[in-house]
Amino acid sequence: MSTLLRVENIDAFYGDFQAVQHASFDVEEYKIVSVIGTNGAGKTTLMKVIGGTLGARSGKVWFEDTDITGWPPHKIVDLGISQVPEGGMVFGRMSVKDNLIMGSYTPKARKGAKAALERVYELFPMLKEKADQASGSLSGGQRQMVAIGRALMSNPRLIFFDEISLGLAPTVIKDIYARIKQLNSEGITIILVEQDVKRSLRTCETAYVMLKGKVVLSGKSSDLTEEAVGKAYFGM
Amino acid sequence: MDAMIQAIIQGILLGGLFAAVGVGMNMIFGIVKITNLAHGDFLILACYLSLFFMGSFGANPFLSLIIVVPLMFFIGFALQATMLNKVLNRGDEPPLLITFGFSIIIQNLLLYFFTANAQKLQTPMLLKSISITDTIRIPVMYLISCLAGIVIILLLGVYMKNTYMGKAIRATSDDNEAAQLMGVNIKTTYGVAMGISMMTAGVAGVLIGILFNFYPNSGSTYLIIAFAVVVIGGIGNIYGTLAAGIIFGLAQVVGGQLLGASYQQLIGYLVLLIMLIVRPQGLFSK
Numbered sequence: 001m002s003t004l005l006r007v008e009n010i011d012a013f014y015g016d017f018q019a020v021q022h023a024s025f026d027v028e029e030y031k032i033v034s035v036i037g038t039n040g041a042g043k044t045t046l047m048k049v050i051g052g053t054l055g056a057r058s059g060k061v062w063f064e065d066t067d068i069t070g071w072p073p074h075k076i077v078d079l080g081i082s083q084v085p086e087g088g089m090v091f092g093r094m095s096v097k098d099n100l101i102m103g104s105y106t107p108k109a110r111k112g113a114k115a116a117l118e119r120v121y122e123l124f125p126m127l128k129e130k131a132d133q134a135s136g137s138l139s140g141g142q143r144q145m146v147a148i149g150r151a152l153m154s155n156p157r158l159i160f161f162d163e164i165s166l167g168l169a170p171t172v173i174k175d176i177y178a179r180i181k182q183l184n185s186e187g188i189t190i191i192l193v194e195q196d197v198k199r200s201l202r203t204c205e206t207a208y209v210m211l212k213g214k215v216v217l218s219g220k221s222s223d224l225t226e227e228a229v230g231k232a233y234f235g236m
Numbered sequence: 237m238d239a240m241i242q243a244i245i246q247g248i249l250l251g252g253l254f255a256a257v258g259v260g261m262n263m264i265f266g267i268v269k270i271t272n273l274a275h276g277d278f279l280i281l282a283c284y285l286s287l288f289f290m291g292s293f294g295a296n297p298f299l300s301l302i303i304v305v306p307l308m309f310f311i312g313f314a315l316q317a318t319m320l321n322k323v324l325n326r327g328d329e330p331p332l333l334i335t336f337g338f339s340i341i342i343q344n345l346l347l348y349f350f351t352a353n354a355q356k357l358q359t360p361m362l363l364k365s366i367s368i369t370d371t372i373r374i375p376v377m378y379l380i381s382c383l384a385g386i387v388i389i390l391l392l393g394v395y396m397k398n399t400y401m402g403k404a405i406r407a408t409s410d411d412n413e414a415a416q417l418m419g420v421n422i423k424t425t426y427g428v429a430m431g432i433s434m435m436t437a438g439v440a441g442v443l444i445g446i447l448f449n450f451y452p453n454s455g456s457t458y459l460i461i462a463f464a465v466v467v468i469g470g471i472g473n474i475y476g477t478l479a480a481g482i483i484f485g486l487a488q489v490v491g492g493q494l495l496g497a498s499y500q501q502l503i504g505y506l507v508l509l510i511m512l513i514v515r516p517q518g519l520f521s522k
């Protein structure tokens with residue numbers, strides 16, 4: 001088993017405010033890893049550092065044997081790392097199809113764009129139906145599907161999902177989680193950022209709990225009790 | 237009556253040119269979120285570049301576009317990459333000041349190399365016209381200018397819709413962080429957008445140089461036209477720019493016909509002022 005992503009002692013700031021403190025975690029290839037934490041714990045900030053949209057003050061990020069610390073986002077995407085960012089961040093004024101095509105923007109991804117689009121349409125037939133509609137006019141759950149589809153268009157090896165279930169109806173969440181498991185079984189490594197302890201523990205193999213910018217607990221989900229995670233989550 | 241019809245025709249045709257004047261500025265507003273205060277000066281720069289290179293193209297200003305348009309792209313890309321991109325995250329004022337600086341530098345360079353004398357790009361085309369009736373004629377240069385404006389806007393539309401770079405430009409203007417997550421290098425995108433904006437300024441500039449006299453400091457006149465077209469059409473709306481150009485052209489020429497030619501510009505600015513008060517988001521924005 002090999003480590004696909006390794007995050008070492010990351011410190012990240014917004015101005016003088018330290019949002020992430022010495023955070024470290026490992027992601028093994030083909031696994032689902034969750035990063036759990038309450039509002040403001042620093043989860044999204046850590047994902048921004050990994051994805052390259054925010055610089056870390058210190059620490060390192062490795063992808064396999066490559067030190068990708070401080071790389072610009074476009075190079076990181078080209079390595080096969082893709083994101084479903086918090087809130088989806090779909091291009092609201094662009095059509096669903098154009099959103100998906102943007103997911104295959106990198107030179108490597110363009111070659112496989114056609115096949116990838118077919119695969120995404122197969123996974124979410126709704127996207128094919130609404131292909132020409134502006135993404136901004138879709139429902140919250142549909143927008144999340146656009147965001148997931150878009151992240152798949154580059155045939156990534158690793159995807160982070162940042163609070164994918166936020167604001168969605170339980171049935172939609174269930175459906176989306178089933179898709180995430182399916183993608184994982186097809187060989188994509190997954191980082192699930194969540195506030196929902198129960199659901200994360202049920203889905204992932206390894207979990208990291210963050211509190212006030214620090215990783216305060218980690219372990220195999222089978223070894224972690226909901227109680228222990230709950231305590232770490234609230235800092236008790 | 238015929239004079240009115242003539243004015244309407246001329247206003248519409250001039251409007252197509254105004255659209256070409258404004259569309260590049262609108263792109264930069266919408267995509268890079270910068271107000272390019274030097275847009276008019278870049279237009280005039282293109283006039284002088286055409287003047288300078290015309291000799292090598294059989295004194296034909298149209299043929300000089302072969303070199304002026306790519307050169308303008310390069311200038312736009314280079315200025316964005318070397319200067320404007322460096323201040324992107326520093327708020328609104330630094331890029332504004334930089335474009336203001338471009339404006340002053342361009343005017344003074346032109347003054348230094350070409351003197352303050354009036355210039356014009358000469359072509360026999362200017363004198364040609366198509367007679368519709370005895371009193372109504374379509375000046376061929378106006379027709380060419382209008383068609384050029386329409387073609388520029390249609391080409392831009394096709395480019396934005398159908399190419400990866402065009403989509404990346406739209407995505408960046410929608411949400412630049414999300415665009416980066418897709419692997420878009422937004423600095424390159426901004427460079428290309430500025431380059432394209434300058435290409436449109438290049439074409440519009442050469443047409444203006446053929447139709448009207450120009451001086452090193454003529455830029456401000458066209459900056460105001462560009463600004464009016466952006467405000468009327470709505471920021472980020474390319475097709476709105478075309479409609480806005482025509483509205484603005486019509487207002488100027490028809491208003492001038494009714495009240496006297498000396499009111500032409502004033503009427504144009506009144507339309508702009510009313511738009512700013514009544515519908516500052518533009519006629520065609522949602």
Ligand SMILES: Nc1ncnc2c1ncn2[C@@H]1O[C@H](COP(=O)(O)OP(=O)(O)OP(=O)(O)O)[C@@H](O)[C@H]1O
Pocket residue numbers: 014017019037038039040041042043044045046086163195
């Ligand atoms: N752009 C920003 N500028 C300044 N402070 C920020 C910014 N974004 C986040 N923060 C602060 O950094 C801290 C961590 O925020 P972050 O978004 O990483 O938390 P999170 O764990 O993702 O929370 P949530 O579950 O609510 O999404 C918070 O205290 C937040 O207020």
Ligand SMILES: [Mg+2]
Pocket residue numbers: 043044045086162163
């Ligand atoms: Mg978050």
